[in-house]
Structure formats: C-alpha cells, structure tokens
Amino acid sequence: MNSSTGSGGTLDAGVPQGSQPARSMAANLLSIRNLSKHYGDFRAVDNVSLDVRRGELMTFLGPSGSGKTTTLNMVAGFDTPTAGEILIDNQDISRVIPSRRNIGMVFQRYTLFPHMTVAENVGFPLMVRRVAKPQIAERVTRVLKLIRLESFGDRRPSQLSGGQQQRVALARALIYEPRLLLMDEPLGALDKRLREEIQLEIRRIHHQLDVTIIYVTHDQEEALRLSDRIAVFDNGRIAQIGAARELYDQPANAFVGAFLGNSNFLTGKIATANGGRYQVTLKDGSSIEAPARLALAPEQPVSVMFRPEKAILQSVSETSGFTNRVVGRITENVFLGDSATYEVRTASGELVTVKQPFGPSETKTRTMDEEIAVSWPHDCVHIFPIDR
Amino acid sequence: MLLTLQRMGPGRYVLYAITAIAVFYLLLPIVFIPILSFNASRWLEFPPPGWTLRWYEQLFTEEQWIGSIWNSVKVAFLVTASAIVLALPAAFVLVRGKFLGKTALNAFFASPMIVPVVIIAVALYGFALQWGMAGTLFAFVISHLILALPFAIISIGSSLQTFDIAYEKSAMICGASRVQALLHVTLPSIRPGIIAGALFAFLISWDEVVLAIFMATPSLQTLPVKIWVTLRTDLSPVIAAASSLLIGMSVLLLGISALIKRTRK
C-alpha cells in the first residue's frame, strides 16, 4: 500500500508532499528508463529515458501524436509498456495497478462525475480510501479554498464554467496529496485568457504545495510559462530535456530549434575549421562563421540556424556590424507596434526573418523590395549536420 | 423546400389529413376498449345502452381472473430481475470487450428478436412437455426471459456505449478499486439505461401472449393467456376490463420512461 493519506497529511504551504515514511529520499521522484510502447510496427513511444526531480514541474512538449499522452498513460498505469521500466522512489511500479500508484491525474476533458456535487467529487478519493466523513468534509473545504471555489461545494459540475470545472478536477487530484501529479493538456479546451489565469493558479499551487508535476502540452508558451524543465517530444523520442532558456539558447537539434520559438534556417556546408570556429559556405556563396560545438568534417552539409531577434538590418553599403552577413531583398514587412518583422529573400531564394525592436534609437522602417544586408553575430549561430 | 413547413405549399394539407387519420386509427382501439369496459350491455352493443362497473368487479373477484393477474405480476417481476442480472455483465462484455467474433456474439444475443416467436414457442413447448415444466412459473419466466434479454442488453449496452470510460479511469487514478469505480461511478451513470432495460423487460413479459399460450395449463395462466382462452369462446366485456388494465399498465410504464428521459435532460 502506497497510501500517504491515512495519516491525514496537510495541504498547508511549506509541508513537502512526501510526508511518507523516509523511505529513499532520492533526488529523482520518477525515473523512466528505456520506455517503449509499440502498436504493431508503430512506435508511439520509442526508448524514452528521463528523470523527474522531487518538487519539480516538468512539461512534456511536442506536436500532436508525438507520444506525450502515451508516456503519461504508462506512468499512470493505463497502458502497459512494451519495454523499459518506470521507477517511483526507486521502485519499479509496472506491476502496481493505477489505483495503488498514489498518482494524481487531471485529464484534458473534464472528468468530474456528473452525478456528484463538487464537494462529493473532490471528496471522492478520500471516500474510496474510507476516510471518516467529518475529516473528508474538513479537507474538502480546505482544498476548495486552495482553488478559491469555497462556495461552490454544493453545485453540480454542469453548473460550473469550463475553467471552474478544471480547477475542481485539480482539487480532486490534490486532496489525497499524491506523490506525483500528471496533467494531460488540462487547459486545452479553454480560451486563451482563462488558460493564462489558471496557469498562474497552477504555478501558485505548485509552489505552495511543493508537489511534483508532469504537465503535458503542445503549446510552447504554456510550457515556457510553467515549467522548471521541459522535455521536448518528437515522434515518440525525446529530442531534448532542459530548462526553457537552455532549450532556446542551445537547441540540441534542428527540431528543437524549429519547434521552440522562431528561427531562421539556411543551408550550407563546412568549409574549414580553425580556432574553435567553422567557416561555413552558404548556398548563395557567402561565407559565415559559427562556433564549433560539434565535431564536423569539411564538406559536411549543415543547416545554419539563428533567431530573428539576434540579427539586424543594414544598408548594403554599411560595413560595420557583425561577422556574419547575407544580402537580399525585403519581400515582407510587418509592423507590430513594439517591433517590426521583415522577411528577406537571399540570392539563393531562401527566406530570412529579422525581428527589429523599436528601441529608443531605432526608428527607421524599411521599404519593400529594398536591397538590404542581414547581419548577425557568429556566437548566436547553431549548426546541425544534415544527413547526406 | 419539401422539408420546410412554410414552403411546402398546399401539399402539406394532404400530409396533415393522412396523419390525422392515422392518429385516429392508432388511438381508436386504445380509447375504445376502456369505454367499452364500462358498457352495461352483455353483448357489447354500440352505442352503449348504459354504464356499469360490473365487469371490473368480475375481473377482480373471479378466482381465475385475479389469479391470472397475480401470475402475470409475479412472472414479470422475476423476468425483470433476471434480465438485468444477466444483461448487465453481458452488456459490459459486448461494449468493452476486445475479442474475436464480437459481432457474432452481438448477433447471437439479438437473435431471439429475429426468430419468429411462434417457433421459439413450439420449441420450448416440446421441452416443457418432455421435462414436465408445462404450467410452471419457471417455464413462464424462462420463456419470457428469452425475449426480454435482448432488449435489456441493448438498452444497457447503448447507455454504456455513451459512457465515457475516462470517468472510470479518473476514479481509478483517484484510488478507487475496480469495484468501487463500478459502484460509485459507472453504475450511477448508466442507471437510465438499466431502468429502461428493466421497463422493457417488465413490459415484454407482462404483454407476452404467444409464448405464454404454449407454457400455460388451465391451472396456471397469465392475464394474456386468460384473455386468449376466454376470447376463443366469447367476447365477454370482462375481457374489455382486463384489456383496460393492460392498457393502463402500458401507459403507466411509458409515462415513467418519459419522465426519466425528461429528468435526464
């Protein structure tokens, strides 16, 4: 029995949720090792390994069908892995049924029981654990206060808005103080405003209760706003794990670079390597420099990536500016208030986007079809090998 | 334009007329019989020469009539209970199960609805004679259950089909065992389907004629059998009184099911 609720743990701030016997307080609450799920020949999850630290909020970010839900379902126990293992507190839980895993889960569709009131819904996990009635009532009140729905206990789920329903679902998952809380696109069905409001709520509760959370989303903004760390999923594999800043500044591969934020990609090949820098010849003939983070041989075709906000626009005649430079014509010009976004077509026909913030000195706007130079510093460049 | 009232033109009056006639046709016997049951004339003269409660008195006092009503009630309740007990787990298998030949099993459970009742009746009649079951309550229940079971399975199955299994999953992740999830979440959610199945089963048993005729003996008859037997000799107005009772029961059960539907909304 993995129940941590019998002793009537508290929901007060600052009390670590692991009020369990001091078993093994490893830094990692959850460890996933070489986890795979195959449907016939199709690999929905393909050799995934990751660790979730105690008290951390980790998001699984990835496009639709990349295996996030499948991974989560295996952690919850709704799916059996084809291979690999899942450890919680260093214990293999693959043979433990979902109800004994002491995991909380909030689903994308609201799954409040329609025939129960809000209070009955929230008290359900305690009811099935045979907690005494007065105690249930007390804890329900406390957790409803936490999600700021104290006065809604007697309503039916159908009498609540979508956002309120999802907060109740969260309360139901929190009341038994699970060691791990899984959330599968819990805000997917809500509009943007409401989503942001509840995101803040989730952050607050996460800090207040110190609960470990895995949060699935395909909305990168949501991931950036909420997470301590992000695991980016791509086709059933993990493309990269790290803090948001790390993923943005040091994408491990072109997929992460492209998926998180906006980026420019130009193709070229390695010319020479010296002093920790590569010389790369681009398709249009120009030569640029890039930091040599990977060991690549000359002639290796590469994809050159840099962020639109790292580049500046200059007249072709200007020679000041950064090491790297391509020339082209402006094909698109969008005014965004605090900034302008330009699209430049290079001689090779590739498109480069430049985002120009209107700082105190920058006031110029460029005109369409103007011949222009795009320049950016070499240390903002990432190069990824392209398979030949 | 042919499916919107305003644009149908005069043709719509033809539809009104035919429907009015059909509604009259459908209502005529249902309204006529209860009126007739108060007819004072022994020979069912129409229009009635006077009114009386005599036929109801006879219905509720004559040993054979009241006994048959009582038998009908007993059989119907037993059939309802057994239909639900058998249908509930079967519906779970048919909706949730993953196995070879699922469509075949579905068809098998529906097959009593396709086979003409008279064939089931004579087949069971043969069995009843051979095993000495003719004229027992058991034979009535078994035979009616064959017809009631498919209806119970279908109505429970269809409400189970619309029940989102995610509810059960969230109950289990909350710590509920399979049994707890079933008792506290699934069964309350499919209760309308179970009640509908029970009503169907009750009504089917209560109304069953053909099977009952073959299962009955003079000493044990259900109400429809008693009507049938009496009918073969004369058209006594007591039959009208008994028929009114059956009509009343149908109205009652349909009313209940309509009420349930309304509260569900």
Add this chain to the structure above:
Amino acid sequence: MVAATEARDTATTELARQGRTLLPALPALVFLFLAFVLPVWVLFLRSFTEPATGLGNYQSLVTDSVYLDVLVNTFFVATAVTISTLLLAFPIAWFLVIVPSRVARMVFAVILLSMWTNLLVRTYAWLVLLQDTGAINQFLMYLGLTSAPVPLVNNMVGVIIGMTYIMLPFIVLPIHATMSTLDPALMQAASIAGAKARTIFFRILLPLTLPGISAGCIMVFVMSLGYYITPALLGGVRDMMIAQLVAELIQKFLNWGLGSAAAFILLFITLAIYFAYVRLVGLVRPT
C-alpha cells in the same frame, strides 16, 4: 523453432485473455444456449425424424395444396400489410419531420403507446370494432353508406386491417429516422437550381429516404410472415397463415414432425430475407 513455440505461447495466452474477457457474459450465453438454441435445435431434428426419418415432412408441405395455400396466403398478407403500412407511414414520417417538435412529440407518444399496448388487446379491440354489429359497421349504416353490415372480420380484410395497425410503428420509426437526418438546404439547393417539386420529390427526397423505407419494409414483411395471434383471431378458417399452421399442427394435432418442418420453412424464409437484406444494405438496427 523457439520463435514458433513463443508464437504459440502468445497465441495461447491471448486465447486465455479472450476467454477471461468473455466470462461475465457467460451466464447470459449459457441461458440463451440452453433455453433457446437447444430447444430450437431439437425441434429442427424432429422435423427429420418424426414420424419417419427423412425429408418426408418437407415433401408433403411443398406438394400438398392445402399447405401450399397457407404459404401463398402468408406471402399475400405480408405483402399487402407491407404496402398498406408503407402508404400510411411515409406521409406520417414526413409530417413528423416538418412540423414543430411539440406536435411531433404528441404524435410520437400516440405511436409509442399503440406499439406498447398489448398485442392481444389491440387485436381484441379490432375484433369487436369490426363485428357485423360493431361500431364501424353501425357507423357506416348510420351514414347510409351501406344497408347491410359489411363483412370486415373473419376474413382477409380483417387480418390486413389488424396487422397494418400493429406493424405501422415499425415502419414509421425507421423512415422518420432517415428522413430527419436529411438537410432541408438540400431541397432548397435543388429548387434554386430550378427543379420542380415533383422532380425534387422523386429525384432527391425519395432516393435519400430509401434506406429507411427498405429497412422498415423488410422489418414489417419479415415480422408479418411469422405472425400468429392477429391472423388467428381476425382471419377466417381459410385465411390461415404459416405460424398458425405450426401452432395448430403441434398443439391441436400433436403432429410434431410436420409442425416443426413448417416452423423451419418459416425460419428459413425469415433468415434468408434478413441475411439478403444485411448483405445488400447493411445491418438493420432494431428500434
């Protein structure tokens, strides 16, 4: 070798899993098998063994003109009932689709009420209504439409009136179900394109409603073939249908061989029509 054993192992465990999945359905399955399949199977066997082993029973059923008449009668009644119900049901379904839902609900209530009223009661009502001295004849004579009572019962007319009454709901419901899924905009589009009402009816409404019509017709036809109570009470001696024949042969004459053979001819026809329909159109959803 190893792979083969493994494959067999997983196949066996898969079978075991499927067996476990089926377990809850077992009581219902066993019940239907013992109470339904087995008796019908035994009856089937008796049609070949009584009074003598062989196909004798079937032979006499298809050669003796008395029995052939019964078959012809059966098909005639089923056809007539199907046609008369269709003629009534199509306008009713159409009416139900176009009128405000409040009106439609009331008509539906009447249809359901009649459908769920005891079969015997409805038949008894017609028996009384259609008598020479019954309300309908009284009314006709009162109007002066006829001087002597019209024989409406104990003949084919009575059977068809009574069975049309009973079968009507079974055809209205599927036609209505199909018609209510049609998009009124479709008709409008056709009429804007210049089609006349007649053309729209025959080219669009009717063809699109055909699935419901065919489902309803098949259901009525097949059910009518096997009907017992109504023809037995409303029909005359010479209007016997096959279900009556089965019942009489077995209950009255204790001729189990011939009776069960007749039962299986009925079952065979029923299943043949049903399967042909499923093959052609798809499954009929029982309503």
